[in-house]
Amino acid sequence: MKTILALTAAMLLASAAPSFAADPQAEIFKQAETAAKAWIALTDAGKYGESWERAGTYFKTGISKNTWETGVRSLRAPLGSVKTRELKSTEYATTLPGAPDGEYVVIQYETQFENKKSAQETITPMREKDGSWKVSGYFIR
Template sequence: MKQLASLFVLAAALAAPQAHGQRPDAVRGAVDAANRWLVPADAGDAAATWDQAAAAFQAGVSKADWTGALERVRQPLGAVTSRKLVSSEFKRSLPGAPDGEYVVIQYDTQFAHKAHAVETVVPMRERDGSWKVSGYFVK
Protein backbone atom coordinates (compact mmCIF):
# COMPACT_ATOMS: atom_id res chain seq x y z
CA MET A 1 0.00 0.00 0.00
CA LYS A 2 3.00 2.28 0.67
CA GLN A 3 4.11 1.89 -2.95
CA LEU A 4 0.57 2.60 -4.15
CA ALA A 5 0.73 5.87 -2.27
CA SER A 6 4.08 6.56 -3.97
CA LEU A 7 2.44 6.15 -7.37
CA PHE A 8 -0.25 8.66 -6.42
CA VAL A 9 2.37 11.04 -4.99
CA LEU A 10 4.40 10.76 -8.18
CA ALA A 11 1.38 11.66 -10.26
CA ALA A 12 0.44 14.50 -7.91
CA ALA A 13 3.94 15.95 -8.13
CA LEU A 14 3.51 16.11 -11.88
CA ALA A 15 0.11 17.76 -11.82
CA ALA A 16 1.23 21.15 -13.15
CA PRO A 17 0.21 21.59 -16.80
CA GLN A 18 3.03 21.28 -19.33
CA ALA A 19 3.47 21.85 -23.04
CA HIS A 20 4.00 19.04 -25.50
CA GLY A 21 7.42 17.45 -25.05
CA GLN A 22 10.36 17.40 -27.35
CA ARG A 23 9.77 13.83 -28.60
CA PRO A 24 6.56 13.90 -30.70
CA ASP A 25 6.89 10.22 -31.69
CA ALA A 26 7.19 9.13 -28.07
CA VAL A 27 4.40 11.43 -26.97
CA ARG A 28 2.06 10.04 -29.64
CA GLY A 29 2.76 6.44 -28.64
CA ALA A 30 2.35 7.19 -24.95
CA VAL A 31 -0.92 9.08 -25.46
CA ASP A 32 -2.26 6.15 -27.49
CA ALA A 33 -1.29 3.78 -24.64
CA ALA A 34 -2.91 6.06 -22.05
CA ASN A 35 -6.12 6.26 -24.07
CA ARG A 36 -6.24 2.45 -24.40
CA TRP A 37 -5.62 2.10 -20.65
CA LEU A 38 -8.42 4.52 -19.81
CA VAL A 39 -11.00 2.36 -21.63
CA PRO A 40 -11.16 -0.34 -18.93
CA ALA A 41 -10.75 2.31 -16.21
CA ASP A 42 -13.86 4.06 -17.56
CA ALA A 43 -15.70 0.74 -17.76
CA GLY A 44 -14.98 0.02 -14.09
CA ASP A 45 -12.61 -2.84 -14.91
CA ALA A 46 -9.79 -2.01 -12.50
CA ALA A 47 -8.29 -5.49 -12.82
CA ALA A 48 -7.79 -4.96 -16.56
CA THR A 49 -5.99 -1.66 -15.91
CA TRP A 50 -3.52 -3.50 -13.68
CA ASP A 51 -3.10 -6.21 -16.33
CA GLN A 52 -2.29 -3.52 -18.94
CA ALA A 53 0.03 -1.49 -16.67
CA ALA A 54 3.81 -1.23 -16.80
CA ALA A 55 5.91 -3.94 -15.16
CA ALA A 56 7.22 -1.39 -12.63
CA PHE A 57 3.64 -0.50 -11.70
CA GLN A 58 2.71 -4.16 -11.24
CA ALA A 59 5.84 -4.72 -9.13
CA GLY A 60 4.91 -1.75 -6.93
CA VAL A 61 1.32 -2.65 -6.08
CA SER A 62 -0.60 -5.90 -5.97
CA LYS A 63 -3.51 -6.40 -8.30
CA ALA A 64 -5.91 -6.63 -5.35
CA ASP A 65 -4.62 -3.41 -3.74
CA TRP A 66 -4.74 -1.53 -7.05
CA THR A 67 -8.22 -2.79 -7.89
CA GLY A 68 -9.56 -1.64 -4.54
CA ALA A 69 -7.82 1.75 -4.72
CA LEU A 70 -8.97 2.55 -8.25
CA GLU A 71 -12.54 1.52 -7.47
CA ARG A 72 -12.57 3.73 -4.34
CA VAL A 73 -11.35 6.69 -6.39
CA ARG A 74 -13.41 6.28 -9.56
CA GLN A 75 -16.80 4.89 -8.45
CA PRO A 76 -17.92 8.02 -6.54
CA LEU A 77 -17.13 10.16 -9.60
CA GLY A 78 -19.56 8.31 -11.85
CA ALA A 79 -19.24 7.88 -15.59
CA VAL A 80 -16.94 10.00 -17.70
CA THR A 81 -19.01 12.53 -19.63
CA SER A 82 -16.09 14.19 -21.43
CA ARG A 83 -12.31 14.06 -21.53
CA LYS A 84 -9.96 16.47 -23.28
CA LEU A 85 -6.21 16.09 -23.61
CA VAL A 86 -4.66 19.22 -22.10
CA SER A 87 -0.94 18.48 -22.02
CA SER A 88 1.71 15.86 -22.58
CA GLU A 89 5.40 16.10 -21.87
CA PHE A 90 8.24 13.68 -22.52
CA LYS A 91 10.58 13.21 -19.55
CA ARG A 92 13.62 11.07 -18.87
CA SER A 93 13.51 11.59 -15.12
CA LEU A 94 10.67 11.83 -12.60
CA PRO A 95 10.77 12.32 -8.82
CA GLY A 96 10.87 8.99 -7.02
CA ALA A 97 11.12 6.93 -10.22
CA PRO A 98 14.10 5.38 -11.97
CA ASP A 99 15.40 7.20 -15.04
CA GLY A 100 13.73 6.07 -18.23
CA GLU A 101 11.32 7.39 -20.81
CA TYR A 102 8.03 8.77 -19.52
CA VAL A 103 5.27 10.96 -20.84
CA VAL A 104 3.23 12.93 -18.32
CA ILE A 105 -0.26 13.34 -19.78
CA GLN A 106 -3.04 15.44 -18.35
CA TYR A 107 -6.70 15.43 -19.28
CA ASP A 108 -9.46 17.83 -18.33
CA THR A 109 -12.19 15.34 -17.46
CA GLN A 110 -15.84 15.69 -16.52
CA PHE A 111 -17.52 12.92 -14.59
CA ALA A 112 -21.22 12.50 -13.85
CA HIS A 113 -20.64 13.52 -10.21
CA LYS A 114 -17.64 15.85 -10.63
CA ALA A 115 -17.87 18.67 -13.13
CA HIS A 116 -14.14 19.35 -13.32
CA ALA A 117 -11.25 16.98 -12.67
CA VAL A 118 -7.68 16.67 -13.85
CA GLU A 119 -6.57 13.15 -14.68
CA THR A 120 -2.83 12.56 -14.89
CA VAL A 121 -1.68 9.40 -16.67
CA VAL A 122 2.03 8.55 -16.84
CA PRO A 123 3.01 5.93 -19.41
CA MET A 124 6.60 4.69 -19.48
CA ARG A 125 8.50 2.92 -22.23
CA GLU A 126 8.99 -0.75 -21.41
CA ARG A 127 12.09 -2.75 -22.29
CA ASP A 128 10.33 -4.12 -25.37
CA GLY A 129 9.72 -0.56 -26.63
CA SER A 130 6.00 -0.51 -25.85
CA TRP A 131 4.34 2.20 -23.74
CA LYS A 132 2.44 1.17 -20.61
CA VAL A 133 0.91 3.17 -17.80
CA SER A 134 3.05 3.51 -14.68
CA GLY A 135 0.99 6.06 -12.77
CA TYR A 136 -2.53 7.48 -12.55
CA PHE A 137 -4.04 10.25 -10.46
CA VAL A 138 -7.37 12.11 -10.38
CA LYS A 139 -7.54 15.52 -8.79
Protein backbone atom coordinates in the same frame (compact mmCIF):
# COMPACT_ATOMS: atom_id res chain seq x y z
CA MET B 1 20.82 28.81 -64.10
CA LYS B 2 21.82 25.15 -63.54
CA THR B 3 22.51 25.98 -59.87
CA ILE B 4 19.02 27.45 -59.43
CA LEU B 5 17.44 24.39 -61.09
CA ALA B 6 19.51 22.05 -58.92
CA LEU B 7 18.50 23.94 -55.75
CA THR B 8 14.86 23.96 -56.81
CA ALA B 9 14.96 20.22 -57.51
CA ALA B 10 16.64 19.57 -54.16
CA MET B 11 14.00 21.63 -52.33
CA LEU B 12 11.18 19.80 -54.11
CA LEU B 13 12.67 16.42 -53.24
CA ALA B 14 13.16 17.46 -49.63
CA SER B 15 9.57 18.63 -49.35
CA ALA B 16 8.31 15.35 -50.82
CA ALA B 17 10.20 13.27 -48.24
CA PRO B 18 8.22 12.03 -45.23
CA SER B 19 8.31 14.44 -42.32
CA PHE B 20 8.29 11.84 -39.53
CA ALA B 21 12.00 12.37 -38.92
CA ALA B 22 11.45 16.09 -38.41
CA ASP B 23 9.86 15.61 -34.97
CA PRO B 24 10.80 12.30 -33.35
CA GLN B 25 9.07 13.42 -30.14
CA ALA B 26 5.73 13.54 -31.99
CA GLU B 27 5.97 9.77 -32.59
CA ILE B 28 6.83 9.20 -28.92
CA PHE B 29 3.79 11.25 -27.86
CA LYS B 30 1.56 9.36 -30.29
CA GLN B 31 2.67 5.95 -28.99
CA ALA B 32 2.39 6.99 -25.35
CA GLU B 33 -1.05 8.58 -25.86
CA THR B 34 -2.30 5.47 -27.66
CA ALA B 35 -1.21 3.34 -24.70
CA ALA B 36 -2.79 5.77 -22.22
CA LYS B 37 -6.12 5.88 -24.07
CA ALA B 38 -6.37 2.09 -24.30
CA TRP B 39 -5.54 1.75 -20.62
CA ILE B 40 -7.92 4.46 -19.39
CA ALA B 41 -10.72 2.95 -21.47
CA LEU B 42 -10.40 -0.21 -19.36
CA THR B 43 -10.46 1.85 -16.18
CA ASP B 44 -13.49 3.84 -17.37
CA ALA B 45 -15.29 0.57 -18.10
CA GLY B 46 -14.64 -0.68 -14.56
CA LYS B 47 -12.23 -3.37 -15.80
CA TYR B 48 -9.78 -2.61 -13.02
CA GLY B 49 -8.12 -6.03 -12.93
CA GLU B 50 -7.51 -5.89 -16.65
CA SER B 51 -6.15 -2.34 -16.39
CA TRP B 52 -3.66 -3.57 -13.78
CA GLU B 53 -2.64 -6.47 -16.03
CA ARG B 54 -2.05 -4.11 -18.98
CA ALA B 55 -0.11 -1.58 -16.91
CA GLY B 56 3.66 -1.36 -16.98
CA THR B 57 6.18 -3.22 -14.87
CA TYR B 58 6.80 -0.25 -12.58
CA PHE B 59 3.07 0.13 -11.91
CA LYS B 60 2.61 -3.57 -11.13
CA THR B 61 5.62 -3.75 -8.82
CA GLY B 62 4.33 -0.71 -6.91
CA ILE B 63 0.81 -1.96 -6.19
CA SER B 64 -0.77 -5.40 -6.05
CA LYS B 65 -3.65 -6.22 -8.35
CA ASN B 66 -6.06 -6.60 -5.43
CA THR B 67 -5.01 -3.30 -3.84
CA TRP B 68 -5.32 -1.52 -7.20
CA GLU B 69 -8.81 -2.92 -7.83
CA THR B 70 -10.04 -1.92 -4.37
CA GLY B 71 -8.38 1.50 -4.41
CA VAL B 72 -9.41 2.60 -7.89
CA ARG B 73 -12.95 1.34 -7.36
CA SER B 74 -13.30 3.46 -4.21
CA LEU B 75 -11.75 6.44 -6.01
CA ARG B 76 -13.76 6.27 -9.22
CA ALA B 77 -17.18 5.07 -8.01
CA PRO B 78 -18.19 8.35 -6.29
CA LEU B 79 -17.18 10.32 -9.40
CA GLY B 80 -19.60 8.53 -11.69
CA SER B 81 -19.04 8.05 -15.39
CA VAL B 82 -16.79 10.21 -17.55
CA LYS B 83 -18.69 12.95 -19.36
CA THR B 84 -15.76 14.61 -21.15
CA ARG B 85 -12.00 14.22 -21.22
CA GLU B 86 -9.87 16.85 -22.93
CA LEU B 87 -6.14 16.60 -23.48
CA LYS B 88 -4.41 19.51 -21.72
CA SER B 89 -0.72 18.68 -21.99
CA THR B 90 1.92 16.10 -22.80
CA GLU B 91 5.45 16.30 -21.50
CA TYR B 92 8.40 14.02 -22.15
CA ALA B 93 10.64 13.28 -19.17
CA THR B 94 13.52 10.98 -18.33
CA THR B 95 13.33 11.57 -14.58
CA LEU B 96 10.31 11.88 -12.32
CA PRO B 97 10.20 12.26 -8.52
CA GLY B 98 10.14 8.89 -6.78
CA ALA B 99 10.44 6.91 -10.02
CA PRO B 100 13.41 5.22 -11.69
CA ASP B 101 15.08 6.98 -14.59
CA GLY B 102 13.53 6.03 -17.91
CA GLU B 103 11.40 7.44 -20.69
CA TYR B 104 8.06 8.86 -19.60
CA VAL B 105 5.30 10.92 -21.13
CA VAL B 106 3.23 12.77 -18.55
CA ILE B 107 -0.23 13.26 -20.02
CA GLN B 108 -2.74 15.54 -18.35
CA TYR B 109 -6.44 15.63 -19.10
CA GLU B 110 -9.16 17.96 -17.91
CA THR B 111 -11.97 15.54 -17.14
CA GLN B 112 -15.59 16.05 -16.25
CA PHE B 113 -17.25 13.20 -14.40
CA GLU B 114 -20.93 12.71 -13.74
CA ASN B 115 -20.50 13.80 -10.10
CA LYS B 116 -17.43 16.03 -10.37
CA LYS B 117 -17.48 18.86 -12.85
CA SER B 118 -13.74 19.46 -13.00
CA ALA B 119 -10.90 17.06 -12.33
CA GLN B 120 -7.37 16.73 -13.60
CA GLU B 121 -6.25 13.24 -14.54
CA THR B 122 -2.59 12.49 -14.99
CA ILE B 123 -1.66 9.31 -16.84
CA THR B 124 2.02 8.52 -17.18
CA PRO B 125 3.09 5.92 -19.71
CA MET B 126 6.67 4.66 -19.50
CA ARG B 127 8.67 2.96 -22.22
CA GLU B 128 9.21 -0.67 -21.25
CA LYS B 129 12.42 -2.63 -21.93
CA ASP B 130 10.79 -4.16 -25.02
CA GLY B 131 10.13 -0.66 -26.44
CA SER B 132 6.38 -0.65 -25.79
CA TRP B 133 4.64 2.10 -23.81
CA LYS B 134 2.63 1.10 -20.75
CA VAL B 135 1.04 3.10 -17.97
CA SER B 136 3.26 3.52 -14.93
CA GLY B 137 1.11 5.97 -12.97
CA TYR B 138 -2.41 7.37 -12.67
CA PHE B 139 -3.64 10.22 -10.52
CA ILE B 140 -6.85 12.22 -10.21
CA ARG B 141 -6.87 15.63 -8.63
